[in-house]
Amino acid sequence: MxxxxxxxxxxxxxxxxxxxxxxxxxxxxxxxxxxxxxxxxxxxxSSCPAPNPNLNYKPVIGILTHPRDGASGRLSNATDASNIPASYIKFAESGGARVIPLIYNEPTEKLLKKLDLVNGVIFVGGWAKQGLYLETVERILKIAFQRNDAGEHFPIYGISLGFELITIIISEDNNILDKYNARNQASTLQFVENADIEGSIFQSFPPDLIKKLSTECIVTQNHHFGISPEKLQGNEKLSNFWEILTISTDENNQVYVSTVRSRKYPVTGFQWHPQKNAFEWGSASIPHTENAIRVTQSAAGFLVSEARKSTNRPNDQEVRDNLIYNFKPTYGGKAGKGYDEVYIFE
Incomplete structure (x- = not known):
């Protein structure tokens, strides 16, 4: 060299x-x-703590279908069709749960049997406020109350229409809601004075994200109806049932209740859509920032953490026979509007 x-x-x-x-x-x-x-x-x-035997580490969430195909007839014209946007299913799964669809117009006996297989329920957004759909929501809600009264922790998430329907049912007033202009709107959440978030959905949010909720438009609103804080508090039945956590304003600067929780039951009401930020892309107004995604993740985590407290341990095979995995979603977002994916049941 x-x-x-x-x-x-x-x-x-x-x-x-x-x-x-x-x-x-x-x-x-x-x-x-x-x-x-x-x-x-x-x-x-190498020693790891044993799982808490009081918690259910295989929680299942029931999601109630909504009438029609979720796409104004573009995907199905069947009059008996109902749907679940896939974003709700992904939302529950992202928190660590599996999903069983609760088909609103199936025989009552079959619906009740499915309710025995789940550890909590989501009422989705939409437009149906009367007839069989309202009756089905009320039936499920009463069963949830009974199960909680009997000692089982059984959470309910009422999202947008779901919250509105619970409010109608509790108030026993079909005209309790007012019109608002909050269609496809990103907004903040303003916490009411002395709001107690201990034990509420917001307990699961990191402290920095709690602050950003009131300063950044990181939640999605998409509704024509709602209820004002004054109207809710002025109704004895509603004020005894709901505790207001946050308020928001629509495009006309009108204030409405945006997040509530039941004073007695593990029931949370949202006028906003916690599932959209991470799983819907059809509207330009849906926020997809890192903090917006954290909102979805935190809300999903709280729901499933509540479902884990359920003492219901259904038969594994019966659960598998009814899971959403037995169905296939339809890609509805190709037109660039509406839900990206939707499960249709006919």
Missing amino acids: PNGGVFRFLFLISLFTLSLSSIPKYDNIFLPIHLHNDDSLSSSA
């Missing part, structure tokens, strides 16, 4: 040796082989 090559070789060796000497030493880090050879370390490092 020429002298120049020898020199370069020795120079590289010296650099390599120097770099090795500069690597910090972590004497307290042990590889698995070290733990295997050291019984004192192995016994403590």
Whole structure:
């Protein structure tokens, strides 16, 4: 080897040796082989706490279908069709649950049997406020109250229309809602004075995200109806049932109740849509920022954490026979509007 090559070789060796000497030493880090050879370390490092036997680590959420195909007849014209936007299903799954569809117009006996398989329910958004749909929501809601009164923790999420229907049912007034202009709107959530978030959905939100809810438009509103704080508080039945957590304003600067929780039951009402930020893309107004996605994740996590408290342990095979995995979604977002994916039941 020429002298120049020898020199370069020795120079590289010296650099390599120097770099090795500069690597910090972590004497307290042990590889698995070290733990295997050291019984004192192995016994403590490999022990994991046993799962809490009082919690259900296989929670199942029932989601009630909504009439028609969710796409103004573009996907199905069947008069008995009903649907669940896939965003609600992904929402529940992202929190760590599986989903069973509750088909609103199926025989009552079949619907009730499915309710025995779930640990909580989501009432979705939409437009149906009367007839069989309202009756089905009321039936499920009463069963949820009965199960909670009997000692089972059984959570309900009423989202947009779902919240409106619970409000109609509790007030026993089909005209309790007022019109608002909050169609396809990103907004903030303003916490009411002295709002107690302990034990509410917002308890699961990181503190920095709680602050951003009131300063950044990171929730999605999409509704024509709602209820004002004054009207809710002025109705004895509603004020006894709901505790207001947040309010929001529509395009005309009219104030409405945006988040509530039941004073007695694990029931949360949203006028906004926690599922849309991460899983819907058809509207330009849906926020997809990192903080908006964290809103979806935190809301999903709270729902499933509540469902884990359910003492109901249904038969595994019956659950599998009824899971949403037995159905296929339809891609409805190709037109660039409406839901991206929807499950249609006929």
